[in-house]
Every structure is written in C-alpha cells, then in structure tokens.
Amino acid sequence: MAYRLKINGEIHELDVEGDLPLLWAVRDYLNLTGSKFGCGLAQCGACTMHVDGVATRTCVLSISQAEGKEITTIEGLTSVAGKAVKQAWVDAQVPQCGYCQSGQVMSATALLESNSNPTDAEIEAAMSGNICRCGTYSRIKSGIKLAAQAINAVEVA
Amino acid sequence: MNPDRFNYKENFVASRRSFLKASAGSGVGLMLGLNLSSSAADAQQSNSDPLLEYNAFVSISPDNKVRVLIRNLEMGQGPYTGLATCIAEELDASWEQIVCEHAPANTEKYTTPALGAQATGGSSAIASGYLDMRQAGAAARTMLVAAAAARWNVDAQEIVVSEGLVSHGSRTASFGDLAVEAAQQPVPAIESLSLKSPSQFKFIGKEELARKDAGKNDGTATFTQDVKLPGMLTATVVHSPRFGGRVQSFDASEALAMRGVEHVFNMDTAVAVLAKDYWTALKAKKALKIEWDDSDAEHRSTGNILAAYRELVEVPGTAAETAGDADALLANAADKQELVFEFPFLSHAQMEPLNCVAVVNGNKAELTYGCQSHTQDQAAVAALIGTDIKNVTIKTVFAGGGFGRRANPHSDYVLETVRIAQRLPGIPVKLVWSREDDMEAGYWRPAYVHKLSASLDNSGKPEAIQIRVAGQSIMEGTQLADRAIINGIDMSSMEGLVGLTYEVPNRQVELHTTDVGVPVQWFRSVGNTHTAFSKEVFIDQLAAAAGADPLEYRLSLLAGNEKESEVLNFIAQKADWFNTVLPDGWGRGLAIHSSFGSTVAQVVDVSIDGNDFTVQRVIAAVHVGTAVNPDIVRAQAEGAIALGLSSALGDEVTMTDGIVDQNNFHTYQVLRMNKMPDVEVHIVPSDAHPTGIGEPATPVIAPAVANAIAAATGKRLTRLPLRLV
Ligand code: FES
Numbered sequence: 001m002a003y004r005l006k007i008n009g010e011i012h013e014l015d016v017e018g019d020l021p022l023l024w025a026v027r028d029y030l031n032l033t034g035s036k037f038g039c040g041l042a043q044c045g046a047c048t049m050h051v052d053g054v055a056t057r058t059c060v061l062s063i064s065q066a067e068g069k070e071i072t073t074i075e076g077l078t079s080v081a082g083k084a085v086k087q088a089w090v091d092a093q094v095p096q097c098g099y100c101q102s103g104q105v106m107s108a109t110a111l112l113e114s115n116s117n118p119t120d121a122e123i124e125a126a127m128s129g130n131i132c133r134c135g136t137y138s139r140i141k142s143g144i145k146l147a148a149q150a151i152n153a154v155e156v157a
Numbered sequence: 158m159n160p161d162r163f164n165y166k167e168n169f170v171a172s173r174r175s176f177l178k179a180s181a182g183s184g185v186g187l188m189l190g191l192n193l194s195s196s197a198a199d200a201q202q203s204n205s206d207p208l209l210e211y212n213a214f215v216s217i218s219p220d221n222k223v224r225v226l227i228r229n230l231e232m233g234q235g236p237y238t239g240l241a242t243c244i245a246e247e248l249d250a251s252w253e254q255i256v257c258e259h260a261p262a263n264t265e266k267y268t269t270p271a272l273g274a275q276a277t278g279g280s281s282a283i284a285s286g287y288l289d290m291r292q293a294g295a296a297a298r299t300m301l302v303a304a305a306a307a308r309w310n311v312d313a314q315e316i317v318v319s320e321g322l323v324s325h326g327s328r329t330a331s332f333g334d335l336a337v338e339a340a341q342q343p344v345p346a347i348e349s350l351s352l353k354s355p356s357q358f359k360f361i362g363k364e365e366l367a368r369k370d371a372g373k374n375d376g377t378a379t380f381t382q383d384v385k386l387p388g389m390l391t392a393t394v395v396h397s398p399r400f401g402g403r404v405q406s407f408d409a410s411e412a413l414a415m416r417g418v419e420h421v422f423n424m425d426t427a428v429a430v431l432a433k434d435y436w437t438a439l440k441a442k443k444a445l446k447i448e449w450d451d452s453d454a455e456h457r458s459t460g461n462i463l464a465a466y467r468e469l470v471e472v473p474g475t476a477a478e479t480a481g482d483a484d485a486l487l488a489n490a491a492d493k494q495e496l497v498f499e500f501p502f503l504s505h506a507q508m509e510p511l512n513c514v515a516v517v518n519g520n521k522a523e524l525t526y527g528c529q530s531h532t533q534d535q536a537a538v539a540a541l542i543g544t545d546i547k548n549v550t551i552k553t554v555f556a557g558g559g560f561g562r563r564a565n566p567h568s569d570y571v572l573e574t575v576r577i578a579q580r581l582p583g584i585p586v587k588l589v590w591s592r593e594d595d596m597e598a599g600y601w602r603p604a605y606v607h608k609l610s611a612s613l614d615n616s617g618k619p620e621a622i623q624i625r626v627a628g629q630s631i632m633e634g635t636q637l638a639d640r641a642i643i644n645g646i647d648m649s650s651m652e653g654l655v656g657l658t659y660e661v662p663n664r665q666v667e668l669h670t671t672d673v674g675v676p677v678q679w680f681r682s683v684g685n686t687h688t689a690f691s692k693e694v695f696i697d698q699l700a701a702a703a704g705a706d707p708l709e710y711r712l713s714l715l716a717g718n719e720k721e722s723e724v725l726n727f728i729a730q731k732a733d734w735f736n737t738v739l740p741d742g743w744g745r746g747l748a749i750h751s752s753f754g755s756t757v758a759q760v761v762d763v764s765i766d767g768n769d770f771t772v773q774r775v776i777a778a779v780h781v782g783t784a785v786n787p788d789i790v791r792a793q794a795e796g797a798i799a800l801g802l803s804s805a806l807g808d809e810v811t812m813t814d815g816i817v818d819q820n821n822f823h824t825y826q827v828l829r830m831n832k833m834p835d836v837e838v839h840i841v842p843s844d845a846h847p848t849g850i851g852e853p854a855t856p857v858i859a860p861a862v863a864n865a866i867a868a869a870t871g872k873r874l875t876r877l878p879l880r881l882v
Pocket residue numbers: 036037038039040041042043044045046047048057058059060
C-alpha cells in the first residue's frame with residue numbers, strides 16, 4: 001500500500017507495509033541517516049524526530065500513524081531553536097562518539113521550542129529519555145542553556 | 158617477586174622500545190619515502206585537487222587542504238582532534254585547513270606502537286602518537302620549507318612558517334601553493350627533525366580548538382549504520398539463546414514468503430536472514446522457527462556462578478605475588494579486617510549496536526565499519542577466506558561508542574558478517590544487530606568475586622594483606638595471551654592488586670581463573686573496573702579501623718609514590734577536603750587509582766534519603782602528563798565518570814538457567830541525565846609525556862561513591878551495583 005509522508009516539508013510516497021516504523025522509512029527508503037537506531041523500543045531516544053512539533057521516538061511509530069503529520073528530522077532542522085541548539089553543541093563541544101546526538105539535538109530543540117528558559121529540573125525531565133552512553137549529560141545541559149541564551153537574545157533584539 | 162614483571166602494559170612499552178630500535182633511522186623514514194613515491198603517481202592520475210602525500214599521515218593539496226590520516230578509531234575519545242593537534246603543531250598549519258580521515262588498514266604504516274598492532278585501546282592513541290605525529294608534521298614542514306627555499310633561492314634556515322603560510326622577507330606562499338614542489342623534496346630523516354619545546358606550543362595545550370569531527374553535531378557524521386552500497390542487503394541474525402548452542406533445525410518457509418526477504422542461511426551457531434531493508438529482515442527473523450541443540454551450552458544461572466566464586470575465594474588460588482608471610486600473620490592476627498566483593502557481568506551497551514559491512518569476492522574482502530582492531534580483524538578475515546591480509550581492505554568510519562566492545566579479540570561480529578557475505582559473492586552485506594542481539598551476544602566484562610583480608614600494626618598501618626580474586630580470564634585464547642598471561646596469571650584480572658601502590662610489607666595475592674561458558678572481553682579500563690573498587694573500598698575500611706582520615710591514611714602509605722601523593726594533595730585542595738562541612742545526611746568519599754600511566758582521584762558527595770542515595774557532586778583530579786587537548790581530557794573524565802557511575806548505580810547482566818535476563822534498556826538500567834551529578838574536572842599541571850585519559854577515570858567513581866555512602870551511613874557496600882538494601 002502507498003503511504004504519503006511529509007518530511008522536512010516535502011511529500012514522499014512509499015509503497016511499503018504500514019507497520020514500517022518511521023525511523024526505518026526515513027533511514028532505509030529515504031536515505032536520511034541522521035536519525036539513529038539504538039534500541040527499537042522507545043527506550044533510548046536515538047531515533048527522535050519532531051512529529052507535529054513533538055519529540056517522538058520513531059522506532060515505534062508506524063508510517064500508517066505518521067501519515068498526514070508534519071515530520072522533521074535533524075536534516076530539516078532549520079528553526080531558530082534548532083540552529084541555536086546545533087551551534088550550542090559545537091560551542092559546548094558536546095559530542096563524544098556522536099551516535100546519540102541527533103536524538104539529543106531533536107529532544108533539546110523540542111524542549112526549547114515549548115519552553116525557551118527551562119530550569120535544570122525541566123531539562124532533566126525532557127532529556128532523561130535520551131541515553132548517552134558516552135556520558136555527555138553535563139555538556140548537553142550546558143548546551144541547552146547556551147542555546148536558550150541565544151534564542152532569548154534573538155527574541156529580545 | 159618484582160611486581161613490574163606482571164604489568165602487561167609495561168610489556169607493551171618494552172615491545173614499543175624494541176620496535177623503535179628496530180626501525181630507528183630507517184623504518185619510519187623509509188616508510189615516508191615509499192608512500193611519497195606511490196602517492197605522487199596516484200596524484201598525477203587525478204586532475205582536480207590532487208592529494209600529495211608527504212608521509213603516511215600528512216597529505217597536502219593545491220587547494221591548501223592538509224589531510225591528516227588518523228590511525229586510531231574515532232569512537233568518542235578524540236583521536237581525530239588530538240592527533241591532528243600534534244601534526245598541526247609541528248607543521249605550523251592553520252587549524253582550519255586541517256581535515257581528518259581514518260587511515261586504511263595497513264599494519265606496517267599504522268601500527269600504534271604501544272599496542273604492537275594497528276588497533277585502538279589501552280588509552281594509547283595520544284600517549285603513543287604524541288611523538289610520531291609531531292614528527293610526521295615536522296617532516297612535512299621541512300619539505301615545504303625546502304620547496305620554498307628552492308623556489309626563492311634562499312637559505313632554508315631563514316624561512317618562517319606560521320599559520321599555514323611559508324614566508325621569507327616579503328615573499329609568502331601558502332602550503333597549497335607549494336604542495337606540488339614540496340612533494341618532490343627529499344623526505345627528511347627522523348633524526349634530522351627538531352621538535353618544538355613546550356614553550357613554543359601553539360596548539361598543544363590550547364583550550365579553544367574546534368573539534369575535527371563536527372559532523373557529530375548535526376547528524377551528518379557517517380557511522381557503520383549509515384553505510385549504503387549499491388545492491389546492498391541487510392542481514393539480521395538469530396543467535397542461540399544460550400551460549401554455546403547450535404542450530405539443530407529450522408523452518409524458514411514463513412520468513413521466505415515475506416515480501417522483500419531474499420535469503421535465509423544456516424550459519425550453524427546462528428540463522429541469518431537477508432532482506433532489502435532492516436525492518437523486513439527483522440520481521441522475517443521473528444517468523445523463523447528454530448530448534449537449538451544446547452547440549453554443550455552454558456546452563457548455569459549467574460547466582461550459581463557467583464556462589465561458586467564465593468567458595469573459591471575461601472581457598473588459596475594460584476599465587477600472583479608473594480612478599481613476606483602474609484598468611485601466617487593473618488592467621489595469628491587478633492584484629493583482622495575482611496571484606497568480600499562481588500562484581501556482576503556488564504554489557505558495554507555502546508549506543509550503536511554492533512554492525513559491519515562486507516563484500517566478499519573470491520579471495521578478496523572489502524569491509525566498511527567502525528573498526529577498532531585492524532590488524533586482528535584483517536588477519537581473522539584473511540584466515541577465514543583463505544587469503545593474504547593484503548586482500549582484506551578495511552574502510553573505517555566513526556563508531557557509535559565502543560568501551561572495548563568493538564575490538565573483539567575473536568573478531569566475532571566481523572567474522573559473522575564475512576561468513577554471510579561469503580555466501581553471496583560480490584554482493585555487499587550489512588549485518589545489523591538489534592539491541593537485544595548486542596546485549597545477548599555476551600563478550601561482557603566478566604563477573605568477579607574478591608576477598609581482601611588485612612591485619613594492622615599498632616600504629617594502624619596494614620602489616621599483612623591477602624587478596625584473592627575469582628573470575629574468568631579475558632586474555633586466554635587471544636592474541637595478547639602470551640604477553641598478558643604470565644605464569645598462569647591473567648594480569649588483566651589482577652592489575653592494580655598485584656604491586657599494590659599502598660605500602661604493605663607482607664602480601665599474598667592469588668587468582669582463581671574460572672571456567673564458565675560466557676564469552677567475555679575487556680571493558681573500558683579492563684581489570685581496573687573491579688580491582689580499583691576493592692582496593693579503594695578496602696583501604697577506606699582500614700582507615701576507618703585505624704581511626705584515621707581517609708586521605709591522610711592513604712598519603713601515609715604512599716610515601717614512595719610521588720605521583721599519587723601529588724594528586725591526593727592536589728585534590729585535597731580542589732575539594733577543600735579538610736574544611737568542607739556537608740549538610741546533614743550527606744557523606745563524602747574519596748578514591749584514587751592509577752592505570753594506563755595516568756592517575757585519577759575523585760571526591761564524591763552523596764546524600765542519603767532512607768534506602769536511597771543520590772550522587773550530588775564529583776570533583777576529579779587527573780594527572781595525564783601534558784594535556785594535549787585539555788577540553789577533551791575533561792570530556793573524557795566526565796564521560797568515564799558517567800560510565801563508571803552507571804555500573805555503580807544500575808548496570809548488571811544476569812542469567813537464569815543460561816538465558817540472559819536483560820536485553821534492552823528497559824531492563825539494563827544505564828545512567829540517564831536525571832542521575833548525572835555535577836562533575837568538576839581539574840587537570841594536574843605537568844609537561845611530562847602525555848598518558849592516556851580514555852579509560853583511567855572510569856574505575857575511580859564507584860569506590861568513591863561507596864566510600865561516601867560509608868561516610869554517611871557507616872554501611873560498607875561491597876557489591877556492585879550499589880544498594881543500601
Ligand atoms: S531507537 Fe528509538 S528510542 Fe531507541
């Protein structure tokens with residue numbers, strides 16, 4: 001059956017089984033490989049994309065459920081917050097192996113888009129679904145704070 | 158006995174020395190020359206931006222790019238940035254013009270001297286590359302200077318190189334301008350190169366140096382999981398649920414009937430399913446019906462295995478070290494301190510489940526993956542397909558973590574990929590393990606039980622210590638066995654306990670190497686993951702028994718160890734050890750350990766809430782000699798502390814009747830952000846030769862936490878993960 005997916009503003013038609021998770025549709029069929037596979041069980045956050053603006057674990061979201069939604073992957077992350085987060089990641093030198101970081105960036109951006117000035121507790125609540133086995137948690141936190149400053153500076157200006 | 162004899166890291170160093178001797182004056186220089194001639198030929202064939210190789214590590218193109226080949230795997234520990242820093246320093250390049258790539262598999266050119274193989278491990282990338290890479294940079298610089306001297310007809314001595322520009326008086330040329338001419342200059346002899354003194358460093362030790370693996374910030378970095386070759390099939394596998402099981406029979410009819418499924422293969426110890434994409438292969442794998450023959454498989458539960466270890470440490474094992482007569486003193490001791498420690502199996506659980514891409518065609522194999530052990534994997538693949546290692550090429554991409562797992566001493570996941578690819582000549586095969594496959598495949602950090610007993614003299618100092626360790630050997634049956642197993646003692650089970658840093662005149666250290674059917678392998682910091690814990694918790698117990706301050710007690714036993722004493726004094730100051738007053742219900746703990754040539758101390762504050770505890774704060778001091786990239790040193794300490802804390806708080810693999818109980822992150826409880834304490838890392842100033850930092854901070858955190866809990870509650874926890882009830 002054919003499914004229509006709107007990813008990063010573009011419509012893609014896929015003739016696949018409806019239970020295909022969005023993660024694998026994007027990685028294996030659309031060749032956007034920024035979103036990663038870590039657990040397949042909504043436990044690690046490596047596959048996080050924005051679905052209608054919400055940070056979503058796409059390893060467990062079938063394309064039949066994803067149809068008709070606005071989907072953003074890290075490749076299409078061009079919002080003010082998204083750019084600020086990516087820059088903050090460079091400045092805070094966050095990544096080690098880097099494998100979890102697409103998911104971290106997506107979760108962090110979704111957080112800042114709903115709350116541009118999160119407290120430590122709010123950051124922890126929003127980010128604890130994203131595992132980083134390299135242990136970059138302190139830098140992720142500083143990265144989010146740096147990005148928040150940048151976003152708020154833009155808004156004030 | 159001389160404890161040094163047992164230090165297998167020292168043995169590696171010794172082999173490095175002989176390597177240098179054997180190749181001194183000719184080896185590396187000759188290597189540079191060979192590369193130059195072959196690459197000049199390559200360069201002529203490509204018209205746009207030819208890369209001109211100056212040596213095995215440095216190439217420059219007319220568009221002014223300096224390409225640096227990195228011989229170690231970039232899996233998060235920073236060799237891209239670190240080795241490039243060493244090259245840029247002596248080349249006097251601009252940081253922006255440097256681009257890093259992984260070197261191909263070529264043991265002759267890209268051996269890490271400390272390991273005697275092309276491999277990444279033992280926290281050796283920077284320690285081992287510090288001199289080599291600076292020499293490679295200096296050699297290329299000499300050739301650029303010679304080209305400019307010839308072009309301008311001036312004395313090479315008068316030429317200045319800075320920030321990627323070569324100049325003489327008012328004349329300047331970029332590296333790119335000189336690239337072709339410089340490549341034709343003679344390759345300088347290593348002995349003729351003079352390297353900078355630390356006061357001249359522009360890059361080494363500098364704080365703000367952009368990382369050379371920036372694609373990790375925006376999803377553009379390529380990992381094995383992202384590799385796609387034309388016509389590639391994705392393979393999934395089903396392994397025996399018990400270690401050592403074999404396929405008896407299987408029914409693949411349902412799987413083969415699924416759209417997109419191409420092949421199902423019996424691999425004897427596994428069944429492989431190949432499809433055009435991962436999801437299809439995964440669904441098909443679940444549709445297989447397999448009967449396993451597990452008559453030779455491991456059927457025990459971890460509870461039984463550990464119970465057997467607890468019995469073993471009650472009886473003498475094979476002696477690893479004997480000094481004086483500890484046994485007699487302990488037998489007569491009026492007041493004996495005794496603790497039994499228990500360590501579970503650990504899964505590395507690196508974020509990228511293991512995977513590998515291979516194309517096999519006749520006697521040739523081409524592999525693409527996050528390769529951590531080139532020499533080992535190349536040899537294993539060559540032996541499997543019956544070819545020369547020259548016919549096994551490896552393209553290395555970033556690895557999504559490793560913590561030791563990607564350097565499997567038996568090339569397990571690599572050979573599994575090649576065995577499948579062998580069935581489909583010429584077709585690229587990507588093996589993708591699920592998280593469950595990865596965790597259930599074993600090659601875990603072994604489980605261990607330790608028993609430490611000591612008696613104190615009248616002044617409260619230990620006069621005798623007996624240490625017994627029971628657990629599996631990591632090194633047995635590996636390439637490293639002859640170096641790491643000495644007189645029947647696998648030093649990776651004992652490092653840190655043999656040749657104790659603390660002065661104890663009478664010592665009896667023994668090992669029981671056990672026979673268990675669980676595949677095991679090194680985990681970040683290897684034996685130190687457990688030895689540092691028992692050593693540092695036990696010394697704290699002795700300090701308490703002696704009524705002494707834990708830091709002062711350690712210092713009093715480290716009189717002959719300047720480095721550990723220096724680090725303890727340093728952290729005492731940074732953590733304000735003697736004056737800090739903690740809130741009620743909090744406790745402060747300390748631990749120190751040296752491994753891979755580096756010394757790390759940590760002070761930890763915990764708060765207690767009923768039967769729960771929270772790690773509030775960690776202050777770490779690291780002594781790594783010269784910190785080539787201070788920010789990476791701090792990042793590695795932070796990450797290693799997080800990994801060590803993860804095993805202190807939650808990581809544990811168990812088996813019930815030989816079946817693995819934890820197979821994904823819902824049951825294998827790794828550290829998440831909500832449990833990450835504030836971490837402060839302080840680097841002890843030093844301009845000594847650099848030592849490693851990928852591993853040494855890992856094993857220090859768990860004992861520091863246990864000691865903090867003891868300080869707060871009086872309860873001495875001796876089992877990992879730590880539980881108050
Ligand atoms: S891969 Fe989706 S949450 Fe782990």
